[in-house]
Amino acid sequence: MTAHLFGPNRQKVGYDDQEWSVWILGMDDLHDKSSLAEALEFAAEHNAIFAELRLRDDSQYSPVMYAVVLHWGYAWNQAVEHSFGVDCGHPECGPCTVDRVLPKAS
Ligand SMILES: [Zn+2]
Numbered sequence: 001m002t003a004h005l006f007g008p009n010r011q012k013v014g015y016d017d018q019e020w021s022v023w024i025l026g027m028d029d030l031h032d033k034s035s036l037a038e039a040l041e042f043a044a045e046h047n048a049i050f051a052e053l054r055l056r057d058d059s060q061y062s063p064v065m066y067a068v069v070l071h072w073g074y075a076w077n078q079a080v081e082h083s084f085g086v087d088c089g090h091p092e093c094g095p096c097t098v099d100r101v102l103p104k105a106s
Pocket of ligand 1: 078082087088089090093094095096097
């Protein structure tokens with residue numbers, strides 16, 4: 001399987017009506033979260049567990065797993081969101097906060 005999480009032809013791996021979720025690559029599992037902080041915490045904990053599993057058992061048959069934070073179904077990366085001109089969703093992001101307070105005239 002070839003897929004792109006970032007870039008102009010990035011692929012949606014979650015649901016576009018769910019703001020925050022965590023995708024477990026390797027199990028193809030989706031976990032809905034109510035905030036970026038919650039999603040980051042969940043992803044960080046799971047990635048640490050996956051690293052531990054990898055270190056303990058480097059069998060070529062054990063699946064490689066990663067927890068990826070999704071924003072509206074796409075892999076979340078603050079710089080990438082900004083490059084698309086999208087609100088990155090970070091509650092304390094300076095530029096995005098200004099746009100939330102003063103919505104751009106359409
Ligand atoms: Zn931002």
